[in-house]
Amino acid sequence: MTIAPTFSGWHALVLHVPDEGTDRLARQLRLLGMTAEVKWAPLEGGGAQADVVLVDADQGWDGLFPWPVGGAPMPLIALLQSEAPGRIAWAIAHGARALIAKPIAASAVYPALVLAASLHAERQITATRIAKLEERIRLRPLVHGAVRALQDSRRIDEDAAYAVLRRAAMARRLTLEQIAADIVAGGVPLTEAG
């Protein structure tokens, strides 16, 4: 990453009993151009107003969040003093992307934000890619079906049929799976494909 990330305009939600440490944390977040809200109550209504959530992993419980475990729609940062494995596991399960050790040092805040935001963005890209790949795997039988149909109707081998399918998909700006589905459903006459 060559450009220094900036968090100007972000809203941070700190889920922690307000104390001297959260005062320091909120001060540093505001210094970074963010707005910050400190509260110690379960989130309601999706909590989607926050761009980042910093949660007390020493005291946190699953019911704090309106989303399923691991489903935080924004970067999550754990605030942790304990070394108890169970507390660390809780933070991991909820998808914490970074850790700020308590007592909170102001200098720990920016690096944690950069790391959490970067990992969250990376995970989102990966999740999207996995969803696309899973969709393609799910639709593989359709591609096989279309290839077989083309082989039979044109008396060509599998490689040639596959090439026809690919050309048809490209010409129509569709994915291989979409054109295959059309062919199998009879939407595209076999003679016109490719």
Place this chain on the structure above:
Amino acid sequence: MRRTIRVGILYSETGPYASIGRDCRDGADMAIAEIAADAELPVVIEPIHADPAGDPRRYLEEARAMLRVSGCRHILGTITSLARKEVIPLVEKHDGLLWYICPYEGFEANENVIYTGACPNQHLIPLFDHLLPTAGRRAYLVGANYVWGWEMNRLARELIGRAGGTILGERYLPIEDGEVDRIVADIEAKRPDFILNNLVGSSSYAFLNAITALGARDPAFRPDRCPVVSCDLAECDLGQLSPGSAVGQFSTGPYFDTLRGEANRAFKARVAERHGAGRRISMFFEGAYSAVRMLAEAVATAGDDGPAEVKAALYGATFATPHGPLAIDPRTNHAALPFHLGRIMTDGGFEIVLSRPAIDADPYLTVDRTTGSRPQLRVVS
């Protein structure tokens, strides 16, 4: 009864950037002497000097001795960010206050540090606001091989990229390394519009000498056609250059010896009494001087030298300095600082060619770097 407080003065007066360290120490010592002579101030400062000779480990050892053995709660010192970042955890642990007066690369706002040197929105950004439209946008970046050089060049890359410019080269040298020939040969081949110099100490001097020699061979590398711009070069460095070297090149600072105004005229007269009329004052001398005065005044107001009490006395107060009124922002612990662009003159020293009134520090650059409001520059000569 005047209260005596011990203050650690931690500067490398020997080693590769000794000329800066000596100016810092001299500035601090002058302030300490003036405070001692001012019977109206209820505070006397007893300095605990140490010279870590540019070695980061020795910074740590000396700072530890100041805090633990000498009982200092305040340390004025460190020049490089490397040394500052070594010392900070110790200062935090002992609940002390570090007074840091040098220009640095930003991205820090520690509660146990008072920053009176400029960060990038007070040096590099206003410099580029002026330089990129006038000198051109094809840049060559050189820097010291540690966080100052790396971060300054990273920010320069971002700013130049956003302005539609290009980086023709980016090279690094250790502080004490004078092997600049390969870098200068590369610059000669690439022919940039300007060079950003983030070298420090002896490597910077060797580089400026070599560029001056290159300019003598090829007019395309003279300062009017390919300026070398720095954000940390000051009067105390000029004496380390070959005679006539770097004339016409540029540097930035909140203070230059040539600054006009009654405050600086009176300050220069007092420095001349102490050090002779030939002494050119750098931002390091003036910065250390002003920080010590500010510390003494804050302790006097607070009636205590505890860091929390001193910080409370600093916030909201305005201190008179040779470069003008100075205030510390309680959000960032940084000083608002004026920006001056200086051009090196034939007789040493800098001629101020451009100035901007005090700019609030934005150490994390939260203001949008492309659309942020930019006050108009004022050409002063």
